[in-house]
Amino acid sequence: MAESYIPVLVLLGVSVVNAVGILAATHILNPRRPTPEKDMPYESGMVPLGDTRARFSIKFYMVAISFIIFDLEAIFLIPWAVEMRSLGWEGFIAVSIFMAVLVVGFIYEWRKGGLDWE
C-alpha cells in the first residue's frame, strides 16, 4: 500500500528542490540595483497609499460574519435541494432543524443590533 505513495513523494521532492533551487539561483546570480520603486511590495502595481494596518470600522466585521452564516446556509441547502426527493421527510426534518438553529442565531444578531449601520 505504501508503495503507491512513492510517486507523490517524488513529486513533492522535485517541487521542493525546484522551488528552493530557483530562489537560491536568483539570489546568487541576480545583480542588485535597488531603487525605491523596485522595493515596493508590488513593483508594477498601484502606488501604496499608507500603512497596511489601517483601522477600519468594526461594522465590516459584522457584515463578514453575517455573510458567513448565510454562505454556510447556502452550501448545505443546495445539495439537499438537489437530492430532496430521495432524502424524503427525514432529510426535510434534518434541514429544518439546521435552519431553525441558524434562524436563532439570526434573531440574536438582529436583536443585538448587529444589522444596524447607525
Add this chain to the structure above:
Amino acid sequence: MNLDFASNADYFFALAPEILLSIWAMVVLLAGVRKESDSRPPGEGTTLGWLSLVGLLLAAMANGWLYGVTQDAPGAMITIDGFRLFANWLFILGAGLTILVSMSYVGRQRLQSGEFYSLILLATVGMMVMGGTRNLILLFLALETMSIGAYVLTAFNRRDRRSAEGGLKYFLLGSFSSGFLLYGIALVWGATGSVHLPEIGATVAAGAGLSGLLLAGMALLLIGFAFKIAAVPFHMWTPDVYEGAPMPATAFMAAAVKAASFVAFVRVFLEAFPALYESWYPVVWWLAALTMIVANLIALSQANIKRMLAYSSVAHGGYLLVALAAASQLATAGLLFYLLVYTIMNIGAFAIVMVVSGHSEERLQLDDYSGFGWQQPTLAVLFTIFLLSLAGFPGTGGFMAKIYLLQGAVDSQLWTLAILLVLATVVSYYYYLRVAWYMWMRDAPAETTEGAGYWAPIPVQMVLLLSAGVLLYLGIFPGGLLDGALAGAEGLGLAREPFFGFLP
C-alpha cells in the same frame, strides 16, 4: 425501552439530555439578548440564571430517564452506558454549581448574562457528547463545542486586559492541541480504517494495522489529550488562563472542562487501545509522575491564590492520570469518584475566593487572608473544609477519593506511582494549609476595618453550604457514590498481568 438505531429517530431519544440542553441554551440566549446601549433590568443575571438552571434540571431528568433505556447497536455513534450517564451527572452538577455561583457575579461585573449562561450550557452539551460518543469524529466536534465555549468564557470580561490575554492564549494553544488531536485521529483512521472505538479496538487486538502509523496516531492523540487536561509538560497555559478568566469561568474550566477531557481520554484509550497498553502505559506513567511532582512544587511558591489553585488543579490532573495508568475497572471507578468530589470542592474553593476578592478582584494575595478567619468565621470554616478536602485530609470527600485512587494504583501494582501520590499529597498539605494558617493564625492588618466588603449572596451561600455538606458526608459515607462509580466504570478496565518493577 430499547434502541437499535435502525431509524435515525432513535438518536433523538439517545441524545435527549443533550438536545434539551441545546434548545434551552438557545432559549436563554434569546431571552437575554439586549443591545449594548439598552439599559439592563436589575437582577437580570439572577433571573436568567434560574432559567438556565431549569434547563439543567430538564437535562438531568432526561439523563435519569436514560437509565431505563437499553441499546443493542454497538455501531451507533452515541452509547448509553453507565460511564456516559455518570459523566453526565458530573457535567450537569458542575454547570449548575457554576451558574449558581455566577448569578451575582455577572451583575456585579456587568457581564452579558444571557450569553454567559448559554455559553456555559452549550459547553456542557459538548462535554456530555464527549462522554457519550464512541466515534472519534463526533468526539472532535464535541471537544470543539466545549473548547470554543471555554475560550469565549475566558475572554468574557472585555473590560479586563488579563481576561483578554488569557482568552487569546487559551485559544491559540487550545487550537494547536486540537490540531494534534485531529491529526492523531486521521493517522489512527489511516492505520485501522475506522473512527469507531470498538472497531479500532478489534482491529488493533487482532494485530492488523499494527504499525508506526498507528503508534504515531496514538501518540498524537495522547499529546492532544494531555494538553486539554493540562498534564505537565503541557500545562504552561493553565495559570495564565485561570488567572485571567472571570472567576466562575475559572471554576467551570478547572472542574467540568477538565473532567470532560479526562472522561474522553479514558474512553478512547481503554476502548480503542487496550491491546497497546504496553506502549502507552509508560508515557502515561511519566506524565502522571511529572505532573504530580512539578505542579505541587510550583504551587508551593505561589502568593496569588488564583494561581495557587490553578497549579493545584494541574496537580489533581496528575493524581487522576495515576488511575489511567492503572487501567483497571477499580481505578476507573476511582477516577469517576475523584472527578465528582473534585468538581464539588474546586467550585466551592473558587466561590470563596470570588467572595473574598471583592468588587474589582483586588484581594487575591495570600496576605489578604490574614485574620480572615476571625472576621468572617462562617466563610473561613467553609474555606477550611474545601482546602482540607483538596489536600485530602481524613474525614473529607477528598480523602476518600484519594484512597480509591491509591487502591486502584496498588491493585495494579504501581508501587512507585502510589508512593509518589502519597508524597505529593504531603507536599500539597503545605500550600493548602498555609492559606488556613493565614486565615486563623495571623492578625489582620490594622487598616482593614472594612470587613463589609465580603459579600456572599444567597445562591453562593447555597453552593457553599451544599458543597461543604456533601464533602463531609462523602468523607464518612462514601459507599453509595462508590457503588455508582463502580457501575459507571463497568467494562472500562483491562485485566492485565501485574508488572513487577518500580519504573515503567
